[in-house]
């Protein structure tokens with residue numbers, strides 16, 4: 001079912017609320033939900049809360065009231081993405097091959113690269129996005145733990161992003177015909193479901209995520225802002241290379257909503273030239289510069305939406321009020337600052353996942369489950 005998203009009806013937005021209601025009412029299915037980092041700092045706006053409110057606890061409570069069997073956090077999988085992506089970053093920097101490494105969390109940007117820059121297809125990290133890593137782990141590790149067949153476990157994602165609906169449908173993200181992620185709804189669709197159920201969102205008492213796929217760090221929550229994925233990776237890379245628990249973990253040079261940022265960061269004595277870019281027009285400029293041989297970056301983060309996922313196409317409308325985006329951005333970094341653990345590799349549930357199931361970051365099994373490939377497509 002589609003709802004009109006364009007005044008002349010030329011474009012429609014896919015509406016997946018009804019498949020979610022159907023699954024929640026099917027007693028044969030176990031239905032779990034994951035919520036992306038940027039959703040928690042924006043959903044409150046749909047219920048009259050001030051921009052920049054962090055509504056994580058109320059959102060978790062609302063999802064339980066809607067009937068989800070478990071409420072989990074995409075932030076857990078963002079920490080997992082950092083484990084795999086940082087392993088790849090360090091390998092590529094040490095070998096000097098296939099540089100720069102490009103982050104690959106954003107399906108809008110990945111599709112753009114596949115069509116517009118097929119000659120650079122070797123650059124993106126092969127690590128799956130947090131949404132897809134979550135689905136892969138839920139349908140293997142977690143399904144096994146609770147004794148449910150992968151086909152009877154339904155994974156619903158709440159994303160700030162409409163391109164995530166497309167990402168979940170890519171055929172490389174299914175195994176034996178079972179998709180890793182079954183249904184993706186946007187922040188706005190979740191708000192509609194909460195209203196349809198008559199839940200008074202702002203009156204809800206805060207609740208915690210379920211375990212074990214609900215534990216996360218400050219590094220994961222900043223994935224919602226442009227520059228956040230790269231900063232999270234730098235925190236882990238610095239600790240791993242130094243062999244220490246470093247105290248200086250705020251890489252402020254990569255922060256802010258500017259469309260293109262460049263910085264030189266020192267991690268454990270290694271100087272890395274990095275770039276952070278949001279908006280596809282800016283991505284084109286940056287990639288053209290690389291093609292002309294005018295740049296020597298080692299790592300680049302690109303997000304399709306200007307400002308990153310906090311400004312995703314599935315978020316509450318801000319009608320051009322830039323202040324709303326700044327408030328969401330501040331909220332993400334505040335959440336990071338207040339987190340008891342701020343580095344992905346220190347997440348206890350992630351450590352347990354590797355010890356019990358995956359082996360080492362970058363292991364053969366981790367590659368099979370958590371990595372993907374990209375397709376050089378024609379510009380047509």
Ligand code: SF4
Pocket residue numbers: 105106107108109160161162163164303304305308309310311312313
């Ligand atoms: Fe989706 Fe935009 Fe975030 Fe990319 S930047 S993942 S398109 S919300």
